[in-house]
Amino acid sequence: MSGEIRAGARLPTLEDVARVAGVSRATVSRVVNGIRNVDPQLHEVVWHAVEVTGYVPNRAARSLVTRRTGTIALVVSDNEDHDDDPFMSRFFADPFFGRVVGGLLSVLRPLGIQLALQLVGTQQARVRLVGDLRQGQADGAVVLSLHPEDTLPALMTEAGLAAVLVGRPATPLPVSYVDVANDAGAALAADHLVGRGCRQVGMISGPVDVPASQDRIAGFRRAMARHGHPYVPAVAGNFTHDSGEQAMYQLHREHPGLDGVFVANDLMAQGALMALREAGCRVPDDIAVIGFDDSSAALAARPPLTTIRHPLEDMAAESARLLLARIDDSEQRVTSVIFDPVLVHRQSA
Amino acid sequence: MSGEIRAGARLPTLEDVARVAGVSRATVSRVVNGIRNVDPQLHEVVWHAVEVTGYVPNRAARSLVTRRTGTIALVVSDNEDHDDDPFMSRFFADPFFGRVVGGLLSVLRPLGIQLALQLVGTQQARVRLVGDLRQGQADGAVVLSLHPEDTLPALMTEAGLAAVLVGRPATPLPVSYVDVANDAGAALAADHLVGRGCRQVGMISGPVDVPASQDRIAGFRRAMARHGHPYVPAVAGNFTHDSGEQAMYQLHREHPGLDGVFVANDLMAQGALMALREAGCRVPDDIAVIGFDDSSAALAARPPLTTIRHPLEDMAAESARLLLARIDDSEQRVTSVIFDPVLVHRQSA
DNA sequence: AATCGATGGGAAAGCGCTCTCCGGTCGCTG
DNA sequence: CAGCGACCGGAGAGCGCTTTCCCATCGATT
Numbered sequence: 001m002s003g004e005i006r007a008g009a010r011l012p013t014l015e016d017v018a019r020v021a022g023v024s025r026a027t028v029s030r031v032v033n034g035i036r037n038v039d040p041q042l043h044e045v046v047w048h049a050v051e052v053t054g055y056v057p058n059r060a061a062r063s064l065v066t067r068r069t070g071t072i073a074l075v076v077s078d079n080e081d082h083d084d085d086p087f088m089s090r091f092f093a094d095p096f097f098g099r100v101v102g103g104l105l106s107v108l109r110p111l112g113i114q115l116a117l118q119l120v121g122t123q124q125a126r127v128r129l130v131g132d133l134r135q136g137q138a139d140g141a142v143v144l145s146l147h148p149e150d151t152l153p154a155l156m157t158e159a160g161l162a163a164v165l166v167g168r169p170a171t172p173l174p175v176s177y178v179d180v181a182n183d184a185g186a187a188l189a190a191d192h193l194v195g196r197g198c199r200q201v202g203m204i205s206g207p208v209d210v211p212a213s214q215d216r217i218a219g220f221r222r223a224m225a226r227h228g229h230p231y232v233p234a235v236a237g238n239f240t241h242d243s244g245e246q247a248m249y250q251l252h253r254e255h256p257g258l259d260g261v262f263v264a265n266d267l268m269a270q271g272a273l274m275a276l277r278e279a280g281c282r283v284p285d286d287i288a289v290i291g292f293d294d295s296s297a298a299l300a301a302r303p304p305l306t307t308i309r310h311p312l313e314d315m316a317a318e319s320a321r322l323l324l325a326r327i328d329d330s331e332q333r334v335t336s337v338i339f340d341p342v343l344v345h346r347q348s349a
Numbered sequence: 350m351s352g353e354i355r356a357g358a359r360l361p362t363l364e365d366v367a368r369v370a371g372v373s374r375a376t377v378s379r380v381v382n383g384i385r386n387v388d389p390q391l392h393e394v395v396w397h398a399v400e401v402t403g404y405v406p407n408r409a410a411r412s413l414v415t416r417r418t419g420t421i422a423l424v425v426s427d428n429e430d431h432d433d434d435p436f437m438s439r440f441f442a443d444p445f446f447g448r449v450v451g452g453l454l455s456v457l458r459p460l461g462i463q464l465a466l467q468l469v470g471t472q473q474a475r476v477r478l479v480g481d482l483r484q485g486q487a488d489g490a491v492v493l494s495l496h497p498e499d500t501l502p503a504l505m506t507e508a509g510l511a512a513v514l515v516g517r518p519a520t521p522l523p524v525s526y527v528d529v530a531n532d533a534g535a536a537l538a539a540d541h542l543v544g545r546g547c548r549q550v551g552m553i554s555g556p557v558d559v560p561a562s563q564d565r566i567a568g569f570r571r572a573m574a575r576h577g578h579p580y581v582p583a584v585a586g587n588f589t590h591d592s593g594e595q596a597m598y599q600l601h602r603e604h605p606g607l608d609g610v611f612v613a614n615d616l617m618a619q620g621a622l623m624a625l626r627e628a629g630c631r632v633p634d635d636i637a638v639i640g641f642d643d644s645s646a647a648l649a650a651r652p653p654l655t656t657i658r659h660p661l662e663d664m665a666a667e668s669a670r671l672l673l674a675r676i677d678d679s680e681q682r683v684t685s686v687i688f689d690p691v692l693v694h695r696q697s698a
Numbered sequence: 699a700a701t702c703g704a705t706g707g708g709a710a711a712g713c714g715c716t717c718t719c720c721g722g723t724c725g726c727t728g
Numbered sequence: 729c730a731g732c733g734a735c736c737g738g739a740g741a742g743c744g745c746t747t748t749c750c751c752a753t754c755g756a757t758t
Contacts, residue, residue, distance in 0.1 A: 014745065025744090026708060026710095027708080030706095030707085039707085056483070056484035058413070058484055059484070060408075060418065060485065060743085061743070061745040061746090062746075064713045065712080065713045066713090095447075098446045105468050116463050116465050117463075118463075119454050119458060131403070132405060132408075137408055241648070242648075299590065300620075362714055363714065372738085374738090375738060375739080375740095376736090376738075378716060384717095407714050409713085410713070410715040410743090413713090413714080413716095414714090
């Protein structure tokens with residue numbers, strides 16, 4: 001760590017290291033990249049020269065020749081609406097985003113791989129992104145598609161880009177993705193509710209056009225039917241706190257006898273809890289509530305939410321691994337990894 | 350948009366465009382970069398050739414010669430603890446992170462500037478980061494320092510790197526930063542509480558070693574003193590929901606007569622609200638509660654929190670602008686932009 | 699002892715781009 | 729009409745790195 005250089009001075013290059021070590025650029029390059037058999041003694045001399053000079057490889061020069069950037073992109077593909085005003089997108093204020101970043105970084109950082117953030121809203125931006133990516137802006141992309149009709153995943157596969165989606169695409173596509181078994185998770189919730197003796201169970205679902213939401217609905221219905229409850233009253237929300245509150249009011253009004261409800265995410269469940277308290281219902285005594293995600297909202301809720309854990313960090317980490325494998329070997333076949341959800345028992349159900 | 354190229358084919362370079370347009374590389378480069386006066390007619394021919402070939406500039410090659418990457422780094426400097434396990438850092442699950450990203454992107458994206466994420470935990474990682482940055486991994490960095498004794502800001506200024514901090518550094522440093530006027534915000538809270546008639550006011554503060562927290566404490570105390578309340582009972586939390594709940598229990602136990610409380614962030618305030626409900630206190634009738642941040646927690650709370658709005662997105666956007674200015678002109682003098690907080694009146698106070 | 703194979707390391711050719719230099723054309727002035 | 733300057737566009741030199749190609753060296757084999 002003796003490589004202290006004055007700010008502003010020209011930075012050391014391979015050439016400089018080579019001169020100090022008394023070898024050629026090629027040799028230094030080999031040593032730095034740990035390639036081939038280099039005489040152990042030279043090896044040491046070179047490393048020493050690297051330290052003395054404070055050499056750090058120039059990424060641009062390297063990627064110019066290797067055609068690799070050592071960067072992967074995290075692409076958030078949102079709707080056009082907020083295109084000029086990304087932070088209007090509530091998405092960034094949602095812990096979801098940070099959890100994905102954290103999971104990705106846990107794999108990427110130890111490997112020295114950069115994570116570059118991309119946000120696309122318009123079709124034009126999507127096309128441009130694909131161009132940039134093809135030109136080597138990044139070696140691959142992890143895509144967070146927030147909209148069921150998003151064209152980005154298709155664009156990317158057509159362009160032959162290395163990509164992995166977080167969350168199953170709305171339309172089948174030859175692309176790897178990671179997801180949680182939403183249906184199985186919902187079934188877990190159904191089993192639990194029935195298991196604790198609920199006789200009249202309702203559901204607050206997410207938007208009916210997003211795949212994850214559809215799976216939760218289907219999974220829950222199927223499981224309830226299996227338990228002898230072919231009919232499950234349901235109201236759809238949009239995954240926000242408020243929509244959960246409203247949906248609960250409606251559900252309670254229309255079905256006052258409900259003694260159990262499955263809410264498709266924790267945020268809505270938290271809202272539902274508030275509606276229930278307002279309505280004078282005790283949770284879980286009068287009505288049991290079960291959420292989905294095991295987000296921080298689950299802990300903040302009163303009573304703390306029994307919920308289905310969504311292993312987002314693990315999923316993101318796995319998506320990074322899949323992507324890396326695909327980048328290393330473009331023949332890598334399309335694979336999807338589906339994570340098992342588990343029920344986290346707290347006090348609301 | 351006629352530039353459809355088969356995946357896998359060699360990508361078009363300046364050379365290709367030049368050939369198609371019948372000009373030299375240099376001219377194409379000028380046109381693409383919008384430099385100098387190029388004959389308008391040629392200009393058009395070149396652009397046409399660009400479209401025909403589907404040319405996209407190669408970032409690596411460009412930055413190799415310009416010594417600019419068109420990337421800025423968002424560095425999250427956390428404590429050593431979670432170094433191998435970034436997502437253990439609760440930070441990513443906090444909307445704070447996403448809000449900063451959103452604000453940054455609102456400035457960077459229209460300019461076509463990349464945002465690269467960096468997370469450093471150990472001293473070693475910090476030193477390496479500085480090396481990478483000097484070597485041109487990014488043109489500058491926006492630094493989120495999560496720990497009061499963080500050495501990163503100092504390391505960066507010593508290395509002469511372009512950096513802007515989000516949040517005032519714990520020790521004075523010749524570096525630009527953006528922040529919110531924490532003391533003024535706390536004073537706003539004090540004024541409001543006193544204004545609505547509270548006679549006995551307490552405070553739940555953040556950790557006493559972080560600057561933002563200190564400012565809120567000092568600002569609140571000063572304002573209360575001005576209003577004739579030299580003594581303000583206080584309990585410190587750590588900005589989490591739970592710590593707010595615990596602190597409220599303690600405060601209420603030790604000072605049952607309290608009719609107003611300022612809580613240093615919304616998350617803790619939400620916790621405090623729950624403690625209060627548990628204790629049978631009505632908010633705001635028995636005791637008024639005011640938070641800080643105006644985060645989503647403020648809206649999710651019941652009653653909705655009166656709080657001090659922390660313009661995080663605007664601050665992040667400004668930090669990007671400051672950084673960009675500094676990158677364009679390294680003589681740019683150190684400037685700090687302090688944002689005025691405003692009180693958002695809801696129902697808790 | 700001569701030949702062969704293996705192996706380590708140097709020379710040099712680019713990767714795709716920018717930008718300085720310089721030559722060639724104009725239009726304009728005296 | 730000669731001469732000067734302004735301006736446009738081409739040639740080409742790198743930016744710092746990897747990697748192929750090749751030569752030299754050395755130990756082993758016949």
